[in-house]
Amino acid sequence: MRVGVVGYGTIGKRVADAVLRTSDMQLTGVAKTSPDYEAAIAMRRGIPLYAVPGREEAFRSSGIEVRGTISDLVSKSDVVIDATPDGVGEENKGKYYVGRRAVFQGGEEAYVAEVSFNALANYDEAKGKSYVRVVSCNTTALSRLISALASSGHSIRKVRAFLVRRGADPREHKKGPINDVVPNPVTIPSHHGPDVRTVIPVDIVTVAVAVPVTVMHLHMVNVEFEDRPSRDSIIEALASTPRISILYSKMGFNSLAQVIEYARDLGRERGDFMENAVFGDSISIQGNEVYLMQGVHQESIVVPENIDAVRAMMGTPKWESIMATDKALGLYSSDKRYG
Numbered sequence: 001m002r003v004g005v006v007g008y009g010t011i012g013k014r015v016a017d018a019v020l021r022t023s024d025m026q027l028t029g030v031a032k033t034s035p036d037y038e039a040a041i042a043m044r045r046g047i048p049l050y051a052v053p054g055r056e057e058a059f060r061s062s063g064i065e066v067r068g069t070i071s072d073l074v075s076k077s078d079v080v081i082d083a084t085p086d087g088v089g090e091e092n093k094g095k096y097y098v099g100r101r102a103v104f105q106g107g108e109e110a111y112v113a114e115v116s117f118n119a120l121a122n123y124d125e126a127k128g129k130s131y132v133r134v135v136s137c138n139t140t141a142l143s144r145l146i147s148a149l150a151s152s153g154h155s156i157r158k159v160r161a162f163l164v165r166r167g168a169d170p171r172e173h174k175k176g177p178i179n180d181v182v183p184n185p186v187t188i189p190s191h192h193g194p195d196v197r198t199v200i201p202v203d204i205v206t207v208a209v210a211v212p213v214t215v216m217h218l219h220m221v222n223v224e225f226e227d228r229p230s231r232d233s234i235i236e237a238l239a240s241t242p243r244i245s246i247l248y249s250k251m252g253f254n255s256l257a258q259v260i261e262y263a264r265d266l267g268r269e270r271g272d273f274m275e276n277a278v279f280g281d282s283i284s285i286q287g288n289e290v291y292l293m294q295g296v297h298q299e300s301i302v303v304p305e306n307i308d309a310v311r312a313m314m315g316t317p318k319w320e321s322i323m324a325t326d327k328a329l330g331l332y333s334s335d336k337r338y339g
């Protein structure tokens with residue numbers, strides 16, 4: 001499968017690297033606006049670069065070779081993964097992707113694609129589609145969690161989630177808050193609940209605030225079941241689901257910063273942690289309800305889903321894809337159930 005990546009920022013460069021690590025895919029190139037340090041590194045690594053139209057000369061005058069513009073990259077690709085800023089993907093769709101296959105990110109409105117996607121939740125709905133939207137980081141984490149809990153043998157009645165959102169990604173030096181806690185948005189629900197419902201038809205309400213950290217998001221989640229689940233059945237469901245890690249206090253996991261340090265110690269590229277980081281000690285049962293907290297590494301959690309979205313569009317069976325992606329990205333564990 002020939003895959004091109006348009007937009008080479010926080011998400012795009014990670015997705016491009018994941019494509020490079022995936023043996024059944026070939027990275028046809030990446031398209032960018034600016035001839036900056038990221039472009040220079042891509043060139044040094046031999047990744048073919050394409051420019052946003054009108055920017056070719058800016059690249060060439062900076063000594064960075066480009067092979068053409070976005071249209072040239074699209075024509076060489078079976079699927080394009082668009083990882084441009086919110087709203088640009090929709091513009092690019094009309095300009096470049098008509099009659100082609102494209103994957104969009106969660107910053108786009110759901111209507112940009114034929115289906116909003118999470119690999120665990122609704123992989124098969126993306127099969128054979130031309131336009132698929134991988135939902136955003138928080139929505140991906142909630143969709144994975146709900147899918148895992150739905151496999152516990154207990155029916156979910158409703159989900160209520162409180163999201164502490166990181167204020168910015170680590171490199172975003174102009175974004176805040178820097179000394180505040182901001183209702184994000186000030187209205188309830190936040191967009192995440194409705195967004196989960198584009199993937200899973202579940203009763204869900206979400207509330208979000210933004211805080212001055214860059215490491216990860218934190219979710220405080222309450223799931224009510226039709227009957228009382230045992231804590232063991234919940235832990236078993238989470239532990240056996242791919243892309244969910246349960247991290248316990250006795251192993252030193254008491255904060256989000258420690259999750260990122262763990263990813264670094266594991267030698268994960270860029271210190272990325274692509275799994276839901278569920279704090280095992282937080283999992284508790286009150287009547288029919290489960291409470292838990294999970295960390296969400298916003299820079300990387302959607303990367304495996306982008307790879308699976310491409311395979312779903314090309315018709316690969318669900319578990320074959322999820323397992324192949326997890327093996328390629330170093331997420332595979334024999335303790336997990338792939339199927």
Ligand SMILES: NC(=O)C1=CN([C@@H]2O[C@H](COP(=O)(O)OP(=O)(O)OC[C@H]3O[C@@H](n4cnc5c(N)ncnc54)[C@H](O)[C@@H]3O)[C@@H](O)[C@H]2O)C=CC1
Nearest residue numbers: 007008009010011033083084085086105107108136137298
């Ligand atoms: N950063 C995050 O935490 C997450 C972001 N997302 C979503 O992923 C998408 C991308 O977000 P980020 O990677 O954070 O953005 P970013 O700003 O880090 O990167 C966007 C890249 O696209 C380039 N670009 C801008 N206009 C372009 C155009 N017309 N054509 C080609 N490239 C263009 C920019 O130069 C930049 O390299 C958004 O939809 C966002 O909502 C999803 C999950 C997490």
Ligand SMILES: O=C(OP(=O)(O)O)[C@H](O)COP(=O)(O)O
Nearest residue numbers: 106107136137138139165167298
């Ligand atoms: O997709 C994200 O968040 P979301 O799941 O809250 O929409 C990313 O963290 C990007 O969020 P931003 O809109 O603060 O850049």
